[in-house]
Amino acid sequence: MISDPRGFLEQLFRAAVERALPLQNMQAHLPPPPRGRTVVLGAGKAGASMAHALEALWPAAAPLFGLVVTRYGHTPPRPPGLSPRIEIVEASHPVPDAAGLQAAQRILALAQGLTSDDLVLCLISGGGSALLTLPAEGLALEDKQRINRQLLESGANIGEMNCVRKHLSRIKGGRLAAACAPAQVVTLAISDVPGDDPSVIASGPTVPDASTCADAVAILQRYRIEVPGALMSLLEQGALETPKPGDPLFDGQVVRLIATPRESLEAAARLAQAHGLAAHILSDEMEGESREVGKVHAALARAVARSGEPFRKPCVILSGGETTVTVRTPPVGMARGRGGRAGEFCLGLAQALQGEPGVWGLAADTDGIDGMEENAGAFVTPDTLARAMAQGLKVDQHLARNDAYGYYSALGDLLVTGPTNTNVNDFRALLVL
Structure with a gap:
C-alpha cells in the first residue's frame, strides 16, 4: 500500500505546511479598506509571506504601507509582478538581537499619531516574541538576551516564557494595540501555540493579557532566572503590568486566526x-x-x-x-x-x-x-x-x-x-x- x-x-x-500558507487563508479575513490610512505592522517567522499575501490581496487602488520583521533567511522572493508596499526586515530568532530591537522601535513609531479613520493590520505569527523585542525601561538588550536564552533552556512551556516576555517588554502583551489607539486594529494571526490563544501567539502584542506581574515573578523564581534587581522590584510591585481583558482600549479590535495547527x-x-x-x-x-x-x-x-x-x-x-x-x-x-x-x-x-x-x-x-x-x-x-x-x-x-x-x-x-x-x-x- x-x-x-x-x-x-x-x-x-x-500537506500540513501547505494548508497553513498565508496566501491560501488570508482573503476571507480581510476587512474593507478604511476612510483613512492602512498601516501594516507585524512580526513572526511567517511575517514576510503574510506581507506578500496581503500585498497580493489588498485592492491595488487602496493605499497600504508598513513594516514587518521576520527571521533571518525567512523572506521568500516576492512573486513576479507584485509591487512592494510593505517593508520587510530580518532579525534574530530565538534569541533577540539589535536588528529586532530597531525593528520594534520603528514599528512602535509607525503606530503613533493614528486617527479613528485609520486601520492597522497586524500580521502576527510564531517567533514574534523574539523578533519584536523592545525591553522594558532599565532592561538592557544583553539582559533580555540572557533571560530569553535561559528560558529556552529551562524547560518552561511557551505560555510561561511569553508571560515573562510580556512583562519585560514595552510592546508585547497588548501594548502595541494601546500605541495604535484610536485606530481600529485588526490582527491576522497564524497560531503556533497549544489552544490557539491569541494572547500567547508572539506574546500577544495586540490583545489583552490576563497574566500578571506576580505570575512572571513566580516563573522566574521557579526556573531560577535572575533579572536586574530594579526590574524585579518593579515586577514585585506590579509596576510593569500589561493591559487587561475588559480594558476599553480593546473595544472594537478584532483578532482573526487565518491558520491553526x-x-x-x-x-x-x-x-x-x-x-x-x-x-x-x-x-x-x-x-x-x-x-x-x-x-x-x-x-x-x-x-x-x-x-x-x-x-x-x-x-x-x-x-x-x-x-x-x-x-x-x-x-x-x-x-x-x-x-x-x-x-x-x-x-x-x-x-x-x-x-x-x-x-x-x-x-x-x-x-x-x-x-x-x-x-x-x-x-x-x-x-x-x-x-x-x-x-x-x-x-x-x-x-x-x-x-x-x-x-x-x-x-x-x-x-x-x-x-x-x-x-x-x-x-x-x-x-x-
Missing part, C-alpha cells in the same frame, strides 16, 4: 485517508518534555502494531502542539549537543520503539527549522537503532547531551526543507503498517 514510508511521511508534512493536522489526515489509511489525530495541543512525549507516542504505536489497540493498522497517528527541551549539563568529557524539539522527540521515540517492525515516524517543525539548526526534523525507522549501533552511536548518550542533530545527521535521517514561510508549530506523524 505504501511503498516508501519515509517519502509518504514527508508528503503528510508538506488543527487545520494542518486535518489536511495531513485527509491525505492519509486518500491513500486508504485510517488517520487519527491525538491532539494539536500536546506539551511536555520532547523525549517523554516521544516515549508516549512509541508506547501507543507499539500497542497498535502488536494488538491493534486502540487503533487498527494500517494507520497514521498525528499530533501537534509545542513540546519543550530542558538543556542538560552533558556528562563529563562530552560536549553539549545540537538539536531542537523535533529531533529530541525522535530520540525518545526511537529509544522506546526499540526497532518495532512496521513503525515509522517523523517529527518536524512546520516553519522548517528545528531549534537553531537547518533541518526541519528527523525520521525514525524500524532499523534506526541498528544502523546507529553499527556506527557506534548510542541513543542514551545523545539524549544525555541533547544531541539529536548529531545522531540523525550521521544516519542521513534529517528532514531538510528550508524555511516554509509559515509556522503552526510541531508536526508529528507515526505510520503503522
Whole structure:
C-alpha cells in the first residue's frame, strides 16, 4: 500500500505546511479598506509571506504601507509582478538581537499619531516574541538576551516564557494595540501555540493579557532566572503590568486566526485517508518534555502494531502542539549537543520503539527549522537503532547531551526543507503498517 514510508511521511508534512500558507487563508479575513490610512505592522517567522499575501490581496487602488520583521533567511522572493508596499526586515530568532530591537522601535513609531479613520493590520505569527523585542525601561538588550536564552533552556512551556516576555517588554502583551489607539486594529494571526490563544501567539502584542506581574515573578523564581534587581522590584510591585481583558482600549479590535495547527493536522489526515489509511489525530495541543512525549507516542504505536489497540493498522497517528527541551549539563568529557524539539522527540521515540517492525515516524517543525539548526526534523525507522549501533552511536548518550542533530545527521535521517514561510508549530506523524 505504501511503498516508501519515509517519502509518504514527508508528503503528510508538506500537506500540513501547505494548508497553513498565508496566501491560501488570508482573503476571507480581510476587512474593507478604511476612510483613512492602512498601516501594516507585524512580526513572526511567517511575517514576510503574510506581507506578500496581503500585498497580493489588498485592492491595488487602496493605499497600504508598513513594516514587518521576520527571521533571518525567512523572506521568500516576492512573486513576479507584485509591487512592494510593505517593508520587510530580518532579525534574530530565538534569541533577540539589535536588528529586532530597531525593528520594534520603528514599528512602535509607525503606530503613533493614528486617527479613528485609520486601520492597522497586524500580521502576527510564531517567533514574534523574539523578533519584536523592545525591553522594558532599565532592561538592557544583553539582559533580555540572557533571560530569553535561559528560558529556552529551562524547560518552561511557551505560555510561561511569553508571560515573562510580556512583562519585560514595552510592546508585547497588548501594548502595541494601546500605541495604535484610536485606530481600529485588526490582527491576522497564524497560531503556533497549544489552544490557539491569541494572547500567547508572539506574546500577544495586540490583545489583552490576563497574566500578571506576580505570575512572571513566580516563573522566574521557579526556573531560577535572575533579572536586574530594579526590574524585579518593579515586577514585585506590579509596576510593569500589561493591559487587561475588559480594558476599553480593546473595544472594537478584532483578532482573526487565518491558520491553526488543527487545520494542518486535518489536511495531513485527509491525505492519509486518500491513500486508504485510517488517520487519527491525538491532539494539536500536546506539551511536555520532547523525549517523554516521544516515549508516549512509541508506547501507543507499539500497542497498535502488536494488538491493534486502540487503533487498527494500517494507520497514521498525528499530533501537534509545542513540546519543550530542558538543556542538560552533558556528562563529563562530552560536549553539549545540537538539536531542537523535533529531533529530541525522535530520540525518545526511537529509544522506546526499540526497532518495532512496521513503525515509522517523523517529527518536524512546520516553519522548517528545528531549534537553531537547518533541518526541519528527523525520521525514525524500524532499523534506526541498528544502523546507529553499527556506527557506534548510542541513543542514551545523545539524549544525555541533547544531541539529536548529531545522531540523525550521521544516519542521513534529517528532514531538510528550508524555511516554509509559515509556522503552526510541531508536526508529528507515526505510520503503522
